[in-house]
Structures are given as C-alpha cells and as structure tokens.
Amino acid sequence: DQQVKQNSPSLSVQEGRISILNCDYTNSMFDYFLWYKKYPAEGPTFLISISSIKDKNEDGRFTVFLNKSAKHLSLHIVPSQPGDSAVYFCAAETSGSRLTFGEGTQLTVNP
Amino acid sequence: KAGVTQTPRYLIKTRGQQVTLSCSPISGHRSVSWYQQTPGQGLQFLFEYFSETQRNKGNFPGRFSGRQFSNSRSEMNVSTLELGDSALYLCASSFAGETQYFGPGTRLLVL
Numbered sequence: 001d002q003q004v005k006q007n008s009p010s011l012s013v014q015e016g017r018i019s020i021l022n023c024d025y026t027n028s029m030f031d032y033f034l035w036y037k038k039y040p041a042e043g044p045t046f047l048i049s050i051s052s053i054k055d056k057n058e059d060g061r062f063t064v065f066l067n068k069s070a071k072h073l074s075l076h077i078v079p080s081q082p083g084d085s086a087v088y089f090c091a092a093e094t095s096g097s098r099l100t101f102g103e104g105t106q107l108t109v110n111p
Numbered sequence: 112k113a114g115v116t117q118t119p120r121y122l123i124k125t126r127g128q129q130v131t132l133s134c135s136p137i138s139g140h141r142s143v144s145w146y147q148q149t150p151g152q153g154l155q156f157l158f159e160y161f162s163e164t165q166r167n168k169g170n171f172p173g174r175f176s177g178r179q180f181s182n183s184r185s186e187m188n189v190s191t192l193e194l195g196d197s198a199l200y201l202c203a204s205s206f207a208g209e210t211q212y213f214g215p216g217t218r219l220l221v222l
Binding site: 032034036041042043044045046049089091093097098099100101102103104 | 115117142144146153154155156159161166167169199201203205209210211212213214215216218
C-alpha cells in the first residue's frame, strides 16, 4: 500500500527554467509534508516543508504547494541550476516522527 | 551546530552475523529515527526513539532492534543478518518530531 507516490521517476529541465516535481498521497491523516534532496550513498538533505493548514510555503528558489482536496503536493524550483540535479523525495507524516516517503524523482538540470 | 553523525560509514558482514550501528543526533534533538533504503523497497521507517523510549515502530522483523541513551545517542542492532539486509541505513534526528534531519548513513553489505 503505497501511501505516498511520485509518479515521475525522472525529470529533465534546462538551466534557468522551472522544475516542477509532483507527489500524491492517499492517507488523509498526514498533516505535515516535506521535500528532501538526495545524492547517491548520502543521507537526504531537508529542503522545505509545509503543514496541512497551509497551501503554500516559499524558501528562496523553492516553493511547495499543497492541495489537500486533491491530496497532491508539488515542489517548484525557480530558476533551476545544474547543482539541483539529484533525486528528490517527498515525505509525509502524521503526528509523530514516522516519515512515509515516495519513490523519488531524479531531476537533471542541463546547462 | 554539528549535523547528525553515523558510524561506521561502511560495513561488510557475512550472513548470520550481527551488527550494531551508531547515531549521534544534532545537539538538543531528543528524537532519533532510523530508516532503511534499498533499491527495491525505497526508504522505509524502522523505528523512532524519544527520551530513551521507543515511540514508533515500522514493519520490520524482531531481528531489528534499537535503543537510545540518556544523551540521545542511539544504536540499532540487526541480528542474524540476511543477504536482504544489505542497505543504506539512515538515522534522522528532530527536536520533538516534524522536520527530521538525516545523517550520511551507514552502507551495510551482507555477503
């Protein structure tokens, strides 16, 4: 039962353009959502989060949007840079510290 | 502030052996969670400790266990290792839940 799904295994964008990574979830009890960036054989790096009481959160080039009725969230990166190339995971949790992760999306930003 | 540290970074064991991995959380963080990452199953939650008590547990067999010390440092133990236990084991810390910050991981190879 995959409660958090990232349907795009990969995404390729040009430097300077917008990257949009998507995530869907099924468990309506999730109340906190996070995005992490990961390089091979390293731990995930926290990027940005959003509480279920909000629909948008911004931090520099990163913006996360949450649509609770659609059970969908997205991460926008503007402008995209080659250093953003990595695997991006979306994660969700209910109260407590148990994160449920999506499968990840490999983002490649081409110079 | 120093980040989450994990030791050792790499480990090779043979089937049937047991292994202990260590995690030091960010100073002041009281919650420590453990995750397993494999190519087939993705990132999966193992367990979470808060103030030396296991607060949450994932769907892993009893061969996987952990503990937390009074200084919040945590260890996880895997007994009777199987080939399928080969994975990247990640530790994450948080103050009391919500945003978790990950360590670099321990790469375990079981031969």
